[in-house]
Amino acid sequence: MNLGSGILKGLVETARNFVGSYYDPARLVTIQYPDERLPLPEKARSFPMLVYDGEDPEKGLRCVACKICEKECPPQCIYIVLDRDEKGRPRRRPRIFDLDISVCMSCQICVEVCPFDSIKMNTEFELSTADRFGSLLLHKMDLAKPASYYLGLHPVEAGQVNARLAAGPGHAETKAKPGAAPAPAAGTTSGATPAGSDRT
Amino acid sequence: MFDALDQLFVSLKHWLVGQLPAALQPWASLVISAAAILGVFMTLFALTVLIERKGLGRIQNRYGPNRVGPWGLLQPMADFIKMLTKEDxxxxxxxxxxxxxxxxxxxxxxxxxxxxxxxxxxxxxxxxxxxxxxxxxxxxxxxxxxxxxxxxxxxxxxxxxxxxxxxxxxxxxxxxxxxxxxxxxxxxxxxxxxxxxxxxxxxxxxxxxxxxxxxxxxxxxxxxxxxxxxxxxxxxxxxxxxxxxxxxxxxxxxxxxxxxxxxxxxxxxxxxxxxxxxxxxxxxxxxxxxxxxxxxxxxxxxxxxxxxxxxxxxxxxxxxxxxxxxxxxxxxKFLLPLVLLNAMSAALWHYTAQWTFAGAGLARWLLCASLVGVPYVVLGRRLFAGQHIGPRTYRMAA
Incomplete structure (x- = not known):
């Protein structure tokens, strides 16, 4: 029967915490978020982005508007319109690529089905906005991110992707589904090719 | 000098009241006292809320509020404004x-x-x-x-x-x-x-x-x-x-x-x-x-x-x-018997005040203390007896 000694023991413990938290920084595990940040883990993800090679997001975009991601997206938050030239021939790049992040559920299925390693997951999470319609609908230019940015976010994954792309078009097919068209892959995966060769 | 400091607020009040016509003086005295009580204890309230939040934080190895003003000192103001502007x-x-x-x-x-x-x-x-x-x-x-x-x-x-x-x-x-x-x-x-x-x-x-x-x-x-x-x-x-x-x-x-x-x-x-x-x-x-x-x-x-x-x-x-x-x-079962015994202990303390034999002070102390201390131990043991204290065991859930 402790008759109150338990209370004293508890008081000593809390007093030790109180004093210790001023002397021992290891006790204070709080990360004061807006000022301090933990590095995001490799596998962190928020919403998709479109990766482009080179300097110009318009020309270097890996996306060929094949619409596989649009079809696979479970909540159907992707909307793609193929770009065509004056004669109506397809240009193998999206004219419109919209992604509604108020609908997106970050499932990453679009990333897994993309044969061109074009759509990848971003880690940007500070997306709060006062406008819940316009600001949450991301357009092609909002989504386009340089390959270096992707490498910075997911170094391991991006390294593998870069190695695959550097190995040449044949290897890209191994990732593509059997049904997916291999021919367009040949055109776009060679990221260093001049923009003109993108045109059909 | 120390006396003047000790009676600073008393003399201040007397001086303030003295400035007024005699008919108003009793009322003024009350109003000044009430205002002082309100001012002092409301300030103390604001301070305590802050210190409590900081202190509880430290007890739990957290920082406590530290965003508003230096070291979070303006937190009571922020709380006050929040409370005032909330919908009733x-x-x-x-x-x-x-x-x-x-x-x-x-x-x-x-x-x-x-x-x-x-x-x-x-x-x-x-x-x-x-x-x-x-x-x-x-x-x-x-x-x-x-x-x-x-x-x-x-x-x-x-x-x-x-x-x-x-x-x-x-x-x-x-x-x-x-x-x-x-x-x-x-x-x-x-x-x-x-x-x-x-x-x-x-x-x-x-x-x-x-x-x-x-x-x-x-x-x-x-x-x-x-x-x-x-x-x-x-x-x-x-x-x-x-x-x-x-x-x-x-x-x-x-x-x-x-x-x-x-x-x-x-x-x-x-x-x-x-x-x-x-x-x-x-x-x-x-x-x-x-x-x-x-x-x-x-x-x-x-x-x-x-x-x-x-x-x-x-x-x-x-x-x-x-x-x-x-x-x-x-x-x-616990506090009520003890406070009653404590009253008896106080009575005993009062009536043993004239004891003069050697060691009377110590004997008196021990006697009065045991009048509360012994029941504390006995009652505590009696109340805990038969109670299981420790981790709970579940009979139905395996």
């Missing part, structure tokens, strides 16, 4: 009048209670000859306020909170009042000024004759503190609020400034009951030892009040909430 919601089924009046009934009596407390030499707003009785009479209004809030909200959680509060506060009022009985017995007065005066003088020419330095005073202070914690609804006796069980009890349906008033009332009640404990057992505004008499009396009072508040915060950060039946057992 009254439930559609509520009893509107009672719902509105309850927060006022909470705060006003607590402020009245400060009138009889001497916060320094010659610094009681009213020297009332039944001051202690007045204090408890006004303090009883808090129970009414809590139940009014619980009943008028028309919410099952509010009502449960109100019922718990009534059960708890009425049960603990008994040990609270009875623990002050020995002080009244020995001082022969209910006036808090007289009770402070009864603790004047020094043991052995240096140690103040506070009641805590007697066996019944020490036991009385401990019993009083337990009962006072329960009476002011603070953790570990915060069953009426019990966030995890009944959300916030009687506070569920309150928002905005009405909620803030309840909050203020709760803290002011805590200060008031601490101030009473200081006056009854810790010599009020008196210095603990002879050579510290030069420190102004109000400084001593607020130093002791700060100590009491720190103790309450510390207890809140340490102890988990009691179960309702344990709460009742503690009040009726």
């Amino acid at each position: 919601i009254v439930p559609s089924g509520a009893d509107r009048v009672v719902h509105f009046v309850a927060p006022l009934v909470m705060v006003v009596p607590v402020l009245l209670a400060y009138a009889v407390i001497p916060v320094g030499r010659n610094m009681a707003a009213v020297d009332f000859n039944a001051g202690l009785l007045f204090f408890f009479a006004v303090g009883a209004c808090i129970e009414l306020a809590v139940f009014m809030a619980g009943w008028s909200s028309r919410n099952k959680y509010s009502l449960l909170g109100g019922m718990r509060a009534i059960a708890q506060m009425i049960s603990y009022e008994l040990p609270l009042i009875l623990s002050t009985l020995p002080v009244v017995m020995l001082a022969g007065s209910m006036s808090l000024v007289d009770i402070t005066d009864a603790q004047g003088g020094h043991y052995g020419g240096w140690l103040a004759r506070w009641h805590v330095f007697t066996p019944w005073g020490l036991a009385g202070l401990l019993l009083f503190t337990v009962a006072a914690t329960a009476e002011s609804n603070r953790a570990p006796f915060d069953l009426p609020e019990g966030e995890s069980e009944i959300i916030a009890g009687h506070l569920v349906e309150y928002s905005g400034f009405k909620y803030a008033l309840f909050f203020i009332g709760e803290y002011l009640g805590m200060f008031a009951v601490s101030a009473l404990g200081i006056t009854l057992f810790l010599g009020g505004w008196r210095a603990p030892v002879l050579w510290l008499e030069w420190v102004p009396s109000y400084m001593w009072f607020f130093l002791k009040l700060g100590g009491f508040v720190a103790l309450f915060i510390w207890l809140r950060g340490t102890l988990p909430r009691l179960r309702a039946d344990h709460l009742m057992n503690l009040a009726w």
